Amino acid sequence: MNRGRFRTQVTSLALVAPLLLFLIVFFALPLFTMMKSAVSDPIAANVLPATASALSGWDRESPPSAALQAAFVTDLKQIEDDQLFGDLVRRLNSAKSGFRTLMPKTRTAAKEAGEPLDLVALDKRWADNGYWQVIGVAASSTITDRNLLAALDLGRDASGEVAALPTGASANRAILLRTFSMALAVTVACVLIGLPFAMIAASVEGWKRQLLLGAVLLPLWTSLLVRTAAWFILLQDNGLINSTLMFLGLTTEPLALIFNRVGVIIAMTHVLLPFMVLPVFSVLAGIPKNLMPAAASLGAHPVQAFLTVLLPLSLRGVISGSLLVFMSALGYYITPALIGGAKDQMISSVIAYYATGAANWGMAGALGLVLLTATLLLYVVYLRLSAERELRP
Amino acid sequence: MADSFIRFKDVSKSFGALTVVEGLNLDIEQGEFISLLGPSGSGKTTILMMLAGFESPTTGAVWARGKRIDLLPPHKRNMGVVFQNYALFPHMTVSENVAFPLRMRRLGRAETADRVTRALDMVQLGSFADRRPSQLSGGQQQRVALARALIFEPEVVLMDEPLGALDKQLREQMQLDIRALHRRLGLTVVFVTHDQTEALTMSDRIAVFNHGKVEQTGSPAEIYDHPSTRFVAEFIGETNLVRGSVETVEGTTGRIRLENGGTLSVEASGRLHAGKDVCLSIRPERVTLGTGPDNSFSARISDVVYHGDHLRLLVQGNEQSFIIKTDRSRRPPSVGDNIMISFLPTDCWVIDA
Numbered sequence: 001m002n003r004g005r006f007r008t009q010v011t012s013l014a015l016v017a018p019l020l021l022f023l024i025v026f027f028a029l030p031l032f033t034m035m036k037s038a039v040s041d042p043i044a045a046n047v048l049p050a051t052a053s054a055l056s057g058w059d060r061e062s063p064p065s066a067a068l069q070a071a072f073v074t075d076l077k078q079i080e081d082d083q084l085f086g087d088l089v090r091r092l093n094s095a096k097s098g099f100r101t102l103m104p105k106t107r108t109a110a111k112e113a114g115e116p117l118d119l120v121a122l123d124k125r126w127a128d129n130g131y132w133q134v135i136g137v138a139a140s141s142t143i144t145d146r147n148l149l150a151a152l153d154l155g156r157d158a159s160g161e162v163a164a165l166p167t168g169a170s171a172n173r174a175i176l177l178r179t180f181s182m183a184l185a186v187t188v189a190c191v192l193i194g195l196p197f198a199m200i201a202a203s204v205e206g207w208k209r210q211l212l213l214g215a216v217l218l219p220l221w222t223s224l225l226v227r228t229a230a231w232f233i234l235l236q237d238n239g240l241i242n243s244t245l246m247f248l249g250l251t252t253e254p255l256a257l258i259f260n261r262v263g264v265i266i267a268m269t270h271v272l273l274p275f276m277v278l279p280v281f282s283v284l285a286g287i288p289k290n291l292m293p294a295a296a297s298l299g300a301h302p303v304q305a306f307l308t309v310l311l312p313l314s315l316r317g318v319i320s321g322s323l324l325v326f327m328s329a330l331g332y333y334i335t336p337a338l339i340g341g342a343k344d345q346m347i348s349s350v351i352a353y354y355a356t357g358a359a360n361w362g363m364a365g366a367l368g369l370v371l372l373t374a375t376l377l378l379y380v381v382y383l384r385l386s387a388e389r390e391l392r393p
Numbered sequence: 394m395a396d397s398f399i400r401f402k403d404v405s406k407s408f409g410a411l412t413v414v415e416g417l418n419l420d421i422e423q424g425e426f427i428s429l430l431g432p433s434g435s436g437k438t439t440i441l442m443m444l445a446g447f448e449s450p451t452t453g454a455v456w457a458r459g460k461r462i463d464l465l466p467p468h469k470r471n472m473g474v475v476f477q478n479y480a481l482f483p484h485m486t487v488s489e490n491v492a493f494p495l496r497m498r499r500l501g502r503a504e505t506a507d508r509v510t511r512a513l514d515m516v517q518l519g520s521f522a523d524r525r526p527s528q529l530s531g532g533q534q535q536r537v538a539l540a541r542a543l544i545f546e547p548e549v550v551l552m553d554e555p556l557g558a559l560d561k562q563l564r565e566q567m568q569l570d571i572r573a574l575h576r577r578l579g580l581t582v583v584f585v586t587h588d589q590t591e592a593l594t595m596s597d598r599i600a601v602f603n604h605g606k607v608e609q610t611g612s613p614a615e616i617y618d619h620p621s622t623r624f625v626a627e628f629i630g631e632t633n634l635v636r637g638s639v640e641t642v643e644g645t646t647g648r649i650r651l652e653n654g655g656t657l658s659v660e661a662s663g664r665l666h667a668g669k670d671v672c673l674s675i676r677p678e679r680v681t682l683g684t685g686p687d688n689s690f691s692a693r694i695s696d697v698v699y700h701g702d703h704l705r706l707l708v709q710g711n712e713q714s715f716i717i718k719t720d721r722s723r724r725p726p727s728v729g730d731n732i733m734i735s736f737l738p739t740d741c742w743v744i745d746a
Contacts, residue, residue: 293447294480296467299497299545305468308493312484 038365283317685735
């Protein structure tokens, strides 16, 4: 019998294997790689092995010992690969400027001179403990919190303490905040439009219901890019909306609807509305038909019946719809890029900039990690809340 | 205008071309338990819905306590409704459900709590106050629905097949419970059902419906013993229908010539006159085995059905089949036996053919 059960388990495993494999190869693995690149920093430790081991005897405050300096020179001599050396210089220079000129000069001198090489005599910058500290941080560990801190507009100061970056140096925190506030605005707009709509759709039957649901579903079958482009046309100064308003005499000059926050929120609300309407509708459709008559027979005015019976019962759909809309909105990229202005870009566009524009995979991964963590935290909060609702006697 | 507690006056209801209720005139007295009985589609639920205010009559009017109510919205009618599937609010606890009508009437917190406790005790659910409806059995949910419909002391309680979803034993228990509550609280109950046994056991009065019209109203005994139409005779319980025409009427005895040539004596009422086509209803339990003073026939047993407390015999005699309900005190007859059957003229109920 155990054999039979084993076989069933193998069969079911074989059935899910393609999906599992797909998820691992195309989702989990890239995700993991990105996350890893956010915290990995192996270059200095790999290229400067002798320096790394000599670092253990140094307290980071006193001037570096002769042994450490000698180890560093030895390491420099051994570097043959120019590209590897370039990576090392870029890594060190990103922490403290000056390395870009200092390092090639020192490498050339180290290759030509015999032992020992007096580094301070070669360049007096080597007397500055700050440079040695940067090398110390970079070479002592293969992982770093530099990117993660930078993603939150933080950095480490000379003493290694976490501190805020100077204002103006980075705007990640502001953009993250903007991303959350825009996603929230879209979610609220979706609730305000989607809840009444779903209620109407659930209260009618036959072709009317089909028509209403079709109106929501139709956009889902159109490409996101096409829908966004359509809004681009509609929202322009001489687009359909503005020309209609002016034709009706409601405004004398075009409203600013594009390249600003309003336009982005309008377009994103439209795109994400189905994710609100469908869960709410399915919850409403599952509510027994006789609850509202029952409430009326017990003396509830229609408004009271709505507030005490229908609304609380539809709340479960509203919450899952909101979660769906909010989380999708957090990652929006195309719509803000096409319809928004420079001040309406969300965190995805910053991630895209680091990934494709600046080729800084570490920063792209770090920002992605921050976004993912924030989203997961929200999800945990949601699970907690919904679990409490279920558990309530 | 009306003297009765509730009065339906010439009420009709159509949905498009479909007429569901036609020319209904029905009076309901205060404190009575009336059942609206009929097969599905006979319009009985629609009548209840018109009384509760969820449907409005196409023509005619509904009166309660001398006031016209058919234009009043449901929440102003003060009628407790118990729905077929209980219609409890799933997001509220049992006590919140029961307190709902009082909350809608803005009663004080202390009085509400007090009345909820009493209402739950009345239906023996005091210890379930904090449960959700989904954590209760069907019978318990039904009792919550009952408590909720009674707590605001409505003038009328309307019940739409409330016991339909329960199993037989529980249903019979609930029938007794509801009857006891009705008697104890002096409620007026309008009870819709398609189960004739339920209607017979619970009601003070039954209105039998067919195709949107009242076939007959009367006490359970009247309906059972003296059905006024063939439909009522066949729908309520089991019966033997015999067709024939009146041959002679002599004093209190009428002679009926049957279609198969035989004759029967019946107790004559004023309605009988020679030559009239009639239909006779003879209840199976009124037919006795053996020869009697009148109306004796020989017949052959074609089937015997065992029912535990009684036997049901299917007999064939002279082109007429009969169902006979007999107790088991005698030696059980067997299939193929030739026997004599008889019944009294007073047990032949004459219906217009």
